[in-house]
Amino acid sequence: MFQAAAKTLSIASTSSVSRAILFSLRHYCKKTPTKLRVSEALSGAELGENVKVQGWVRSVRPQKANLFIHVNDGSSLQPLQIIAGSELNDPLLTFGSAIEVTGILKKSPHQKQPVELEADRVRVVGKCNPVDFPFKIKERHGLEYIRQFPHLRCRTNAFSSLLRIRSEATTAIHSYFKDNGFMQIHTPIITSNDCEGAGELFQVEPSGPAHEEDEHFFSVPAFLTVSGQLHLEVMSGAFSRVYTFGPTFRAENSQSRRHLAEFYMVEAEVSFTESLEDLTKVMEDMFRSATEHVLAHCAEDVDLFHKHVTPGHRDTVDAMVKKRFPVITYSEAIDILNRSSQKFAFPTYWGCDLQTEHEKYLVKHCGNIPVFVTDYPYDLKPFYARDNQDHPEHTAAAVDLLVPGVGELCGGSLREERLDLLSARLQEVGLEDTYSWYLDLRRFGSLPHGGFGLGFERYLQCILGVDNIKDVIPFPRFSHSCLL
Incomplete structure (x- = not known):
C-alpha cells in the first residue's frame, strides 16, 4: 500500500509538500x-x-x-x-x-x-561552539598544547590514536603472558610494605569526623603500592609463573619527562630459575611480541605518530623488533662510559648509580637498540636481590633493560632465596621484624626464583618516540598536579 502511494505521489506532484510526504513514506518503508x-x-x-x-x-x-x-x-x-x-x-x-x-x-x-x-x-x-572549542578544524595541535585540556584532548587525532594504541598494547601484553603459561594475580593497591625501600610512599588514611580519633584505619600504617612484586613472590611459592598489571604510586617530587606519581606496571615472577637469562628472555620476548602486535593492529595510529609527531622513529622501532638485545655487565658499562669523550653531568665510577644520561649513552653505543645491563653493585639494589658473592666486586644478580629515548624500561633480579643471607640483609637494613612473613617464604618450601617490572608508560614512549611521559597516559598525576 505504501509503495503504491509513493509511486502515485512521485508521478502526480513535484510540489515541496508532496516531496516531503514522499520522503516520509520512503523512509517509513525502509527497514530499521x-x-x-x-x-x-x-x-x-x-x-x-x-x-x-x-x-x-x-x-x-x-x-x-x-x-x-x-x-x-x-x-x-x-x-x-x-x-x-x-x-x-x-x-x-x-x-x-x-x-x-x-x-x-x-x-x-x-x-x-x-x-x-x-x-x-x-x-x-x-552542539559545540567552534569558537570556544580549544581545538580548531584543520589545525594540527602539538602534544604539549593539548595536554592543557585533559578533559578534551581525547577528541584530537593524536591522542585518540594514543589511546587506541595503549588499549591494544594492554591486550598484547595480557595475550603474551596467557600464551606463555603465566597466571594473572590481582595484587593489592593498599599495602603495608615498601617494596623498593625508597620511602616515596602515599600513606592511606580515611577522612572525616568519624575517623579523627583512629590512630590507623588498618591498625598499621598503610600505603598505596609502589610495586606488586612482594605479593607476586608469595604466589610464586605455589604457581610457577605469575604476573600482575596495574597502577602503582610513587610520592616522588619530580616534574621530569620520565616520572609520574601514578603509573602502570607490568610485573612478573618466574619460579625455579637460577639464571638471569631466563628473565631477560621473558623481557625481550614480551617486548617484541607486544610491539609486533601493536604495529600490526594499530598501523594507521602508529604511522600518525611516526610521521607527524616523531618523524623518523619508525626505523628505530623496526631495529628494536628485528635485532636481538645485547647484554653487558655493569662493569663493562662503566668502562664504556669512562672511555667516552662525552661530558656527563654526573660522574661515572664503579659503584655509581647509572643516571638517565648514562643509560641513553649506553643505548646509542650499543647500536640504538635495547640493551641489558646485568650484575649491578650489591649495595645499589634492594634487600631482595640475590647476592652473587663474587670478589673483589660484590654484585647482585640484577638486570635493567635500557631502551632508546627513555633509558631504563625494565628492572629485575633473581631473588635471594637463601634464608641465612636474606635474614642477615634484613637485619643490616633494620627490616627483619617488618618482613618476618617474607622470611617465612624461605622457611617453607623455598625455591630459586626471579622477576622484573616494566613501566607501561615508558614502553609506550619507547615505541612511539614520545618525549614526555605525561603524553602517553589519559590523566597524568605528578607533583602539584591532579586535574580531574
Whole structure:
C-alpha cells in the first residue's frame, strides 16, 4: 500500500509538500537501520544497506546542492564521509558537535575512501561552539598544547590514536603472558610494605569526623603500592609463573619527562630459575611480541605518530623488533662510559648509580637498540636481590633493560632465596621484624626464583618516540598536579 502511494505521489506532484510526504513514506518503508561503528562502516560491513552512524563532526563542507560531513566515533583514525542534501544542513552542525546519521552505505567513487554514507537524516545530538572549542578544524595541535585540556584532548587525532594504541598494547601484553603459561594475580593497591625501600610512599588514611580519633584505619600504617612484586613472590611459592598489571604510586617530587606519581606496571615472577637469562628472555620476548602486535593492529595510529609527531622513529622501532638485545655487565658499562669523550653531568665510577644520561649513552653505543645491563653493585639494589658473592666486586644478580629515548624500561633480579643471607640483609637494613612473613617464604618450601617490572608508560614512549611521559597516559598525576 505504501509503495503504491509513493509511486502515485512521485508521478502526480513535484510540489515541496508532496516531496516531503514522499520522503516520509520512503523512509517509513525502509527497514530499521543497522547501527554501525565508523570502523565497521569503513570496512564495508552492510554495504548497500540502511545504516545508522553516531559520532562527532570532524569537518563540514556545505555546497550548493550537497553537504559533506566527516564524522568519527573513536573506533578508527579515519573518519567516515557523509553526503547529505543541502536541505539537511543545520546551523548547529559544526566542528565538534555530536550527530546521528542514517542512510545508505555505498561504495565511494573516490580512491582515498572506500565507502561513503548517503544520508537521508542528520540529527544534531550535542552542539559545540567552534569558537570556544580549544581545538580548531584543520589545525594540527602539538602534544604539549593539548595536554592543557585533559578533559578534551581525547577528541584530537593524536591522542585518540594514543589511546587506541595503549588499549591494544594492554591486550598484547595480557595475550603474551596467557600464551606463555603465566597466571594473572590481582595484587593489592593498599599495602603495608615498601617494596623498593625508597620511602616515596602515599600513606592511606580515611577522612572525616568519624575517623579523627583512629590512630590507623588498618591498625598499621598503610600505603598505596609502589610495586606488586612482594605479593607476586608469595604466589610464586605455589604457581610457577605469575604476573600482575596495574597502577602503582610513587610520592616522588619530580616534574621530569620520565616520572609520574601514578603509573602502570607490568610485573612478573618466574619460579625455579637460577639464571638471569631466563628473565631477560621473558623481557625481550614480551617486548617484541607486544610491539609486533601493536604495529600490526594499530598501523594507521602508529604511522600518525611516526610521521607527524616523531618523524623518523619508525626505523628505530623496526631495529628494536628485528635485532636481538645485547647484554653487558655493569662493569663493562662503566668502562664504556669512562672511555667516552662525552661530558656527563654526573660522574661515572664503579659503584655509581647509572643516571638517565648514562643509560641513553649506553643505548646509542650499543647500536640504538635495547640493551641489558646485568650484575649491578650489591649495595645499589634492594634487600631482595640475590647476592652473587663474587670478589673483589660484590654484585647482585640484577638486570635493567635500557631502551632508546627513555633509558631504563625494565628492572629485575633473581631473588635471594637463601634464608641465612636474606635474614642477615634484613637485619643490616633494620627490616627483619617488618618482613618476618617474607622470611617465612624461605622457611617453607623455598625455591630459586626471579622477576622484573616494566613501566607501561615508558614502553609506550619507547615505541612511539614520545618525549614526555605525561603524553602517553589519559590523566597524568605528578607533583602539584591532579586535574580531574
